[in-house]
Amino acid sequence: MANIAPPAARPANPRFSSGPCAKRPGWTLDGLSDAPLGRSHRAKIGKTKLAQAIDDTRAVLGVPDDYRIGIVPASDTGAVEMAMWSLLGARPVDMVAWESFGSGWVTDAVKQLKLADARVLEAPYGEIVDFAEIDFDHDVVFTWNGTTSGVRVPNGDAIPATRQGLTICDATSAAFAQDLPYDKLDVVTFSWQKVLGGEGAHGVLILSPRAVERLTTYKPAWPLPKIFRLTSGGKLIEGIFKGETINTPSMLCVEDYLDALQWAKSIGGLEALKARADKNLGVIDRFVSANDWIGFLAKTPEIRSNTSVCLQFTAPEITGLSKDEQDAFAKGVASKLEKEGVALDIGAYRDAPPGLRIWAGATVEASDLEALMPWIAYAYEAQRATLAQAA
Numbered sequence: 001m002a003n004i005a006p007p008a009a010r011p012a013n014p015r016f017s018s019g020p021c022a023k024r025p026g027w028t029l030d031g032l033s034d035a036p037l038g039r040s041h042r043a044k045i046g047k048t049k050l051a052q053a054i055d056d057t058r059a060v061l062g063v064p065d066d067y068r069i070g071i072v073p074a075s076d077t078g079a080v081e082m083a084m085w086s087l088l089g090a091r092p093v094d095m096v097a098w099e100s101f102g103s104g105w106v107t108d109a110v111k112q113l114k115l116a117d118a119r120v121l122e123a124p125y126g127e128i129v130d131f132a133e134i135d136f137d138h139d140v141v142f143t144w145n146g147t148t149s150g151v152r153v154p155n156g157d158a159i160p161a162t163r164q165g166l167t168i169c170d171a172t173s174a175a176f177a178q179d180l181p182y183d184k185l186d187v188v189t190f191s192w193q194k195v196l197g198g199e200g201a202h203g204v205l206i207l208s209p210r211a212v213e214r215l216t217t218y219k220p221a222w223p224l225p226k227i228f229r230l231t232s233g234g235k236l237i238e239g240i241f242k243g244e245t246i247n248t249p250s251m252l253c254v255e256d257y258l259d260a261l262q263w264a265k266s267i268g269g270l271e272a273l274k275a276r277a278d279k280n281l282g283v284i285d286r287f288v289s290a291n292d293w294i295g296f297l298a299k300t301p302e303i304r305s306n307t308s309v310c311l312q313f314t315a316p317e318i319t320g321l322s323k324d325e326q327d328a329f330a331k332g333v334a335s336k337l338e339k340e341g342v343a344l345d346i347g348a349y350r351d352a353p354p355g356l357r358i359w360a361g362a363t364v365e366a367s368d369l370e371a372l373m374p375w376i377a378y379a380y381e382a383q384r385a386t387l388a389q390a391a
C-alpha cells in the first residue's frame with residue numbers, strides 16, 4: 001500500500017468506545033430536564049420513573065411477562081455478582097469463558113466462592129467454547145457477547161429448553177443489539193452504558209421463574225452483603241422488581257436511560273436497534289474484505305459481534321513482530337486516530353491480543369463508521385512508515 005493522504009471526510013462523532021458507548025443520535029443534556037432531582041427515589045415521582053424504566057425495558061427487549069426485571073447497584077458487574085453469589089452452590093457449575101470478562105467470572109467462582117464443583121471451559125481469544133461440551137444440568141455462567149474479543153454466541157440452539165441447571169448470562173454488550181432467547185436464559189444482566197449509550201453505575205438483573213424458585217428454596221453457605229440480597233426471610237424482595245431499589249440510584253441516570261429507551265421505541269424498537277448494529281458491522285466487514293492487512297479477531301462470521309468489533313493487523317510484516325512490538329504498533333494506530341480526532345478509545349482491551357476494537361452498537365451512526373474506515377488505512381500506513389524508519 002502506498003503512502004496515502006489524510007482522508008477528506010471525518011466522522012461527525014468520533015466516539016467509538018466500547019463503554020460507556022456513544023450517546024444516541026440527537027442526545028442533549030436538555031433531554032434530561034424532567035429528572036426529579038433533589039427528590040427521594042422513594043417518593044411517588046421517583047418510584048414511577050423507576051417502574052417506567054423497568055416497563056420500557058420489558059417492552060423494548062421483549063422480556064416475558066413472568067420474568068422479573070430489577071434495577072440493581074454497581075452496573076453490570078453488580079448484577080452478575082449478585083446472581084452468582086445468590087444462586088450458585090446448589091448444584092455443580094460450568095464456568096464458560098472466551099475472553100477477559102468471562103474469565104473474571106471464572107475467577108470469582110473458583111477463587112472467591114471456591115466452588116468445589118466448578119468445571120471451567122475456556123476458549124482462546126477469537127474462538128468460542130463448543131456449547132455441546134457444556135452440561136446444562138449444571139448451572140452455567142457465560143457471557144453472551146465477549147466485549148474484549150468481539151466473539152458472541154450465535155444463538156441459543158445448543159441450550160436445552162428443559163434443563164436442570166440455571167443459565168446465568170452476562171449480556172451487557174448484547175442486550176438491545178442481539179436476540180436473547182429468554183426461554184433458554186434464567187439470568188440476564190446488562191448495564192445501561194453499552195448499546196443504549198446510557199450511564200454506568202446501574203445494572204439490570206432479569207430473572208426467570210426458575211431463578212426465582214432457586215432464590216426462594218436455596219440459601220448459600222456464605223454470608224451475603226445487603227447490596228447483594230434479593231430475598232428476605234426466604235421470600236423474594238418483590239419491591240426490587242418494581243423500582244424499589246436496594247439503595248439510592250441516580251435519578252439523572254434513570255432519566256437518561258428513559259430517554260434512551262424512548263429513542264429506541266421511536267426508531268422501531270429492538271428490530272431497529274439490531275438492524276443498526278448489523279448495518280454498522282457491515283460497514284466494517286466491507287472494509288476488512290477490501291484490505292488484506294486487517295482481519296477480524298473472531299475466527300468465523302457466525303460468532304462475530306455486531307457491537308464490539310475487534311480487528312487485528314494481519315500483514316506478515318506485522319504478525320512477524322514480537323508481541324510487544326505488535327502491541328506498540330496497534331497502540332500507535334489507535335493513538336494516531338485519537339490525535340486526529342477521528343476515533344476515540346478504539347485500542348484493543350488491555351488483556352486482548354493487539355489490535356483495534358470499534359463499537360458498532362445501535363447508537364453509532366453507519367455514516368460515521370464509513371468516514372472512519374479510510375482513516376484506519378491512513379493511520380496504519382503512517383504507523384508502517386515509523387516501522388520503516390526504525391529499521
Ligand SMILES: Cc1ncc(COP(=O)(O)O)c(C=O)c1O
Pocket residue numbers: 018019074075076077078101102143145146147148170172173191193200201
Ligand atoms: C462482557 C462484560 N461484562 C461486564 C462488564 C463490566 O461492566 P460494568 O462496568 O458495567 O459493570 C463489561 C464492561 O465492558 C463487559 O463488557
